[in-house]
Amino acid sequence: MxxxxxxxxxRLPGGSLLSxxxxxxxxxxxxxxxxxxxxxxxxxxxxxxxADQFVGGSAPIPGSPKVHHIERVARLDSDPRIARRASRLxxxxxxxxxxxxxxxxxxxxxxxxxxxxxxxxxxxxxxxxMESLRTLGPMLDEAVGGFDDGSxxxxxxxxxxxxxxxxxxxxxxxxxxxxxxxxxEVVLMDISAAEMFGCGEERxxxxxxxxxxxxxxxxxxxxLAGLYYxxxxxxxxxxxxxxxxxxxxxxxxxxxxxxVICAETxxxxxxxxxxxxxxxxxxGEAESVNxxxxxxxxxxxxxxxxxxxxxxxxxxxxAAGGEAPSVNQVRRRLGGWHRAQLREQLxxxxxxxxxxxxxxxxxGRLSRDLTxxxxxxxxxxxxxxxxxxxxxxxxxxxxERDDAAV
Numbered sequence: 377m378x379x380x381x382x383x384x385x386x387r388l389p390g391g392s393l394l395s396x397x398x399x400x401x402x403x404x405x406x407x408x409x410x411x412x413x414x415x416x417x418x419x420x421x422x423x424x425x426x427a428d429q430f431v432g433g434s435a436p437i438p439g440s441p442k443v444h445h446i447e448r449v450a451r452l453d454s455d456p457r458i459a460r461r462a463s464r465l466x467x468x469x470x471x472x473x474x475x476x477x478x479x480x481x482x483x484x485x486x487x488x489x490x491x492x493x494x495x496x497x498x499x500x501x502x503x504x505x506m507e508s509l510r511t512l513g514p515m516l517d518e519a520v521g522g523f524d525d526g527s528x529x530x531x532x533x534x535x536x537x538x539x540x541x542x543x544x545x546x547x548x549x550x551x552x553x554x555x556x557x558x559x560x561e562v563v564l565m566d567i568s569a570a571e572m573f574g575c576g577e578e579r580x581x582x583x584x585x586x587x588x589x590x591x592x593x594x595x596x597x598x599x600l601a602g603l604y605y606x607x608x609x610x611x612x613x614x615x616x617x618x619x620x621x622x623x624x625x626x627x628x629x630x631x632x633x634x635x636v637i638c639a640e641t642x643x644x645x646x647x648x649x650x651x652x653x654x655x656x657x658x659x660g661e662a663e664s665v666n667x668x669x670x671x672x673x674x675x676x677x678x679x680x681x682x683x684x685x686x687x688x689x690x691x692x693x694x695a696a697g698g699e700a701p702s703v704n705q706v707r708r709r710l711g712g713w714h715r716a717q718l719r720e721q722l723x724x725x726x727x728x729x730x731x732x733x734x735x736x737x738x739x740g741r742l743s744r745d746l747t748x749x750x751x752x753x754x755x756x757x758x759x760x761x762x763x764x765x766x767x768x769x770x771x772x773x774x775x776e777r778d779d780a781a782v
Contacts, residue, residue: 380539380540380598380599380600381393381593381598381600382394382540382600383591383592383593383598383600383601385589385591387588387589387590387591387649387650387651387652388589388591388604388650388652389401389402389652393591393593393598393600393601393604394540394541394544394600396600396604396652397541397600397603397604397607398541398544402604402607402608402611402652403607405607405611405614405655405656405659406606406607406608406610406611406614407610408610408611408614408618408659409609409610409611409612409613409614409617410610410613411606411607411610412492414576414610415491415492415603415606416489416490416491416492418491418572418576419489419490419491419537419572420453420471420489422489422567422571422572423471423472423489423535423565424451424453424454424471424472424489426565426567427449427451427472427487427535428449430446430449430474431446431447431448431449432445432446433445433446434446435474435476435485435533435563436533436560436563437478437485437530437531438531438532438533438558438560438561439531439558439560440531442478443478444474444476444477444478444483444485444530445476445477445478446474446475446476447475447476447477448474448475448476448520448521449472449473449474449475450472450473450475450519450520450521451471451472452469452470452471452472452473452519452520453469453470453471453472455519457515457519458512458515458516458519461512461515462509462512465508465511467505467508467509468499468500468505469509470486470487470488470500470501470505470506470532471487471488471489472486472487472488472489472535473485473486473487473520474487474533475520475523475527478528478530481526481527481528482523482524482526482527482528483527483528483529483530484506484510484523484527484528484529484530485501485506485529485530485531485532485533486500486501486502486505486506486509486532486533487501487532487533487534487535487563488500488501488532488533488534488535489534489535489536490534490535490536491536491537492536492541492545493534493536493542493545493546493555493557493562494545494555494556496534496536496555496556496557496561496562497556497557498556498557498558498561500532501531501532501533501534501561502531502532503529503530503531503532505532506529506532507529510523510529531561532561533561533562533563534557534561534562534563535562535563535564535565536562536563536564536565537564537565537566537567537572537599538564538565538566538567539567539599539600540599540600541599541600541603542562542564546559546562567599568599569595569596569597569598569599569601569602570596570597572599572602573595573596573602573603573605573606574596574602576606577634578606578609578610578613578634579596580634580635580638581609581612581634581637581638581641582595582596582602582605582606582608582609583595584638584641584642584645585605585608585609585612585641585651585654585655586601586605586651587645588645588648588649588650588651588654589650589651605651608651608652608654608655611655611656611658611659612637612641612654612655612658613632613634613637614659614662615655615658615659615661615662616632616636616637616640616658616662617630617632618659618662618663618665618666618669619661619662619665619727620726620727621727622724622725622726622727623665623668623669623672623724623725623726623727623729624672624676624715624718624719624722624723624724624725624739625669625715625724626712626715626716626719626724628724641654644657644658664728665727665728668727668728668729668732669727671732671736672725672732672735672736672739675736675739675740675743676714676715676718676739676743677711678707678710678711678714678750679714679743679744679747679750680710680750682703685703685706685707685710685754686703688751688754688755688758689701689703689706689754689758692754692755692758692759693758693762695755696758696759696762698762698763698765699762699765700758701758701761701762701765705761706754706757706758706761709757709761710750710753710754710757713753713757714743714746714750717742717746718739718742718743718746721742722735722738722739722742
């Protein structure tokens, strides 16, 4: 892998790639485009794909000078049954399990992949968590290929990329960087920017954005550059989606067309001094659309107070002879019905709206017309929810079906 370099440039927020990668404004806007989730999932896949390198070697034991020798690596996050059952028990399941031996004693160690090590929490891979996870019994045994009953559970580890940003966070220690684990809990894995960012759908978009800054490295040879331009690409995606999804939303899915976003990025490049300025201006344009969307959401909201809705539910549950469902359940369904009626009358309303005032008046008028229908609709929803309430036996059968499903 090419050595990673922290490039200094006044074209980057904060003046360097490291500062740009840690810029809170960049990270916050990128998460509107799903950045953290995509990076986390991609890193988990890469860590699992490379985890076999540990087999036959040794892994450290946090808090101890000893190591244990790894015989097998199993991936847990790919088995949805584990996640469902762990969630029911209030547990967090790690991405990987190392099984091995220490002085002849069989060992188990939880391991979680964390691209951003500052997000790690020791309890996620603690001995206590792993002991609780073992209560899943045969399901866990099947997922990891079997456990020795006498296995010793060891404190867990986090796998992070061997990158300048990881080393920076570790050097800074606890405090402002929010590192909450001890450095002894972190194992660094060598990974290239091309592996991490070179195979995704946003590759061309990242390349296009990086041309605006003319840095001496590209996003696929430098992990810091890859992370920065990946985040900028997700800001562009967020801006595009916000400017194209319906203003009067109802079960809509706006799938971003990366090729179209890339073409628009190319069109915007000549007017932008830097890639950051390009996406920041773009998201600013999207904000004007979002203001229209927020105004519509306020007027199109369910016109029933929480107090009134709670009274309706209690009355309807008593009339139906069942246990009252939660206010949130009823509000979601009643609000969905109300929104569906508005949508049927007005359509999706694509942005931007040239006369937002007239549209808000129309929504308010339609909402007032619907208000008398809300009370009987609430009664029907409560009756359906009561009919759907499972018995204790039904709940047990449902859990078994979930666990048996793959």
